Amino acid sequence: MPSPANLRRMRLTERHVEALRRPIPDPGFQIFPGMRPATEDDYENLAAELIASAPEDGFWVFAYGSLIWNPDFEFTESRVALARGWRRIFCLGWDYRFRGSRETPGVMLALDRGGSCRGVAFRLPPDRLKENLLRLLPREMSMVPTAFPPRWITLDTKEGPLTALTFAMNRASGRYISGLSDAEMADVLATACGFKGSMAEYLHATVAKLEEIGIHDRYLWRMQELVAIRIEAAHGPFSET
Numbered sequence: 001m002p003s004p005a006n007l008r009r010m011r012l013t014e015r016h017v018e019a020l021r022r023p024i025p026d027p028g029f030q031i032f033p034g035m036r037p038a039t040e041d042d043y044e045n046l047a048a049e050l051i052a053s054a055p056e057d058g059f060w061v062f063a064y065g066s067l068i069w070n071p072d073f074e075f076t077e078s079r080v081a082l083a084r085g086w087r088r089i090f091c092l093g094w095d096y097r098f099r100g101s102r103e104t105p106g107v108m109l110a111l112d113r114g115g116s117c118r119g120v121a122f123r124l125p126p127d128r129l130k131e132n133l134l135r136l137l138p139r140e141m142s143m144v145p146t147a148f149p150p151r152w153i154t155l156d157t158k159e160g161p162l163t164a165l166t167f168a169m170n171r172a173s174g175r176y177i178s179g180l181s182d183a184e185m186a187d188v189l190a191t192a193c194g195f196k197g198s199m200a201e202y203l204h205a206t207v208a209k210l211e212e213i214g215i216h217d218r219y220l221w222r223m224q225e226l227v228a229i230r231i232e233a234a235h236g237p238f239s240e241t
Contacts, residue, residue, distance in 0.1 A: 060164035087115035106192035186226035
């Protein structure tokens with residue numbers, strides 16, 4: 001893990017994030033065509049299925065986005081892990097509620113096929129699997145069918161390979177966003193705000209945490225600079241201090 005003195009200096013800073021901060025009321029649940037809100041029974045049934053299908057040597061969850069810096073569940077161990085054949089990319093949209101609105105829609109990170117992705121594998125406590133899955137699933141799956149269903153993938157870690165649960169994009173979903181250039185995506189991320197905050201805040205927190213644990217994601221590093229440039233153009237230049 002790099003020391004604070006060796007961390008790269010991000011162009012996107014807390015000052016950029018603060019420039020976009022504003023109170024936005026919760027507009028309520030979004031309904032997408034062909035989907036319905038998930039119910040408690042959905043979560044209970046899925047949790048039971050996942051526990052039944054889990055490897056015997058431990059229940060791991062692979063985090064690639066906000067779960068890295070805000071896991072919101074109990075874990076007994078964490079490891080930096082590499083998912084081969086998957087890439088971390090902004091492709092889950094459109095968000096009109098949490099970090100976007102109808103006026104400034106957002107796009108969230110998801111795992112999409114192709115490339116590779118370094119993230120964090122968290123091991124859930126074996127005696128509290130159900131309780132923790134019932135905290136995780138509502139956060140990751142608000143609708144049925146979900147746009148990024150849970151699945152088991154193989155990860156490489158320094159301690160050896162393991163199988164982990166993750167949430168990967170279904171390209172057949174109507175929520176799959178593709179075809180935008182980096183510049184076009186940066187335009188979206190630099191303006192999107194919802195009742196939970198801005199996409200710039202989400203991007204800043206993700207890149208900062210990845211750098212802190214020694215993961216340099218070239219795609220996200222490029223995006224944070226492009227987003228910062230756009231915020232500076234709209235809200236005035238910011239000094240480095």
